[in-house]
Amino acid sequence: MRSSFYNLAFWIILFLPILGCSQESNKKKPRDSNKNIDMKNVELITLGAGCFWCVEAIFQDIKGIEKVVSGYSGGHVTEPSYEEVCRGTTGHAEVIQLYYHPDQIDLKDIIDVFFATHDPTTLNRQGADVGTQYRSAIFYHNETQKKIAEELLNDLQKSAVYSSPIVTEITAFTNFYSAEDYHQDYFNLNGTKNPYCASVIAPKVAKFRKKYAKILKD
Secondary structure, eight states, X not given: OHHHHHHHHHHHXXXXXXXXXXXXXXXXXXXXXXXXXXTTSOEEEEEEESOHHHHHHHHTTBTTEEEEEEEEESOSSSSOOHHHHHTTOSOOEEEEEEEXXXXXSOHHHHHHHHHHTSOTTSTTEETTEESGGGOEEEEESSHHHHHHHHHHHHHHHHHTOSSSXXXXXXXXXXXXXXXXXXXXXXXHHHTTTOHHIIIIIHHHHHHHHHHTGGGBOO
């Protein structure tokens, strides 16, 4: 009996450092999303269109976009973790923040891509991803962005491109928290080894690249 007890204690002590590293890797890590960006030459808009891995992968390809940061926006919890947001209790949406050069890419083109690369008619859902964290949302940073977003949404509604009403939320930006490091540049780093990337993101990116070849980065 005593021998079994000591054997158990040995294995617990042996694996404690491993468990600690695992827990540490899941903690929220501070990020400076504005690092190395000259904010005088770029503008910022925040977009939610389902899983931020998908949205990030698409907008990283567009010329005139300086940086894409995945994160959480629109909720009431400070510094939320991915696990908290996934539970749908923080009010946050999975989003990307786009730093773009307005002299190289028009905001209308950005929002056109936004509407064309997800389904803005499904409430709190994109494909198999269900929950308020996957809602379609445009968080505008100034009145010009608001006006352009509303005009494009109204044009889409009138053109009857979609058989159902558009439910995209257009609301003033209030907060943004960068997602954990392992979420950043996710598709580029995991595209060949993650089944979700291969089956969901890759086909979407391929379709986008074919349709919007003229605005892709070289």
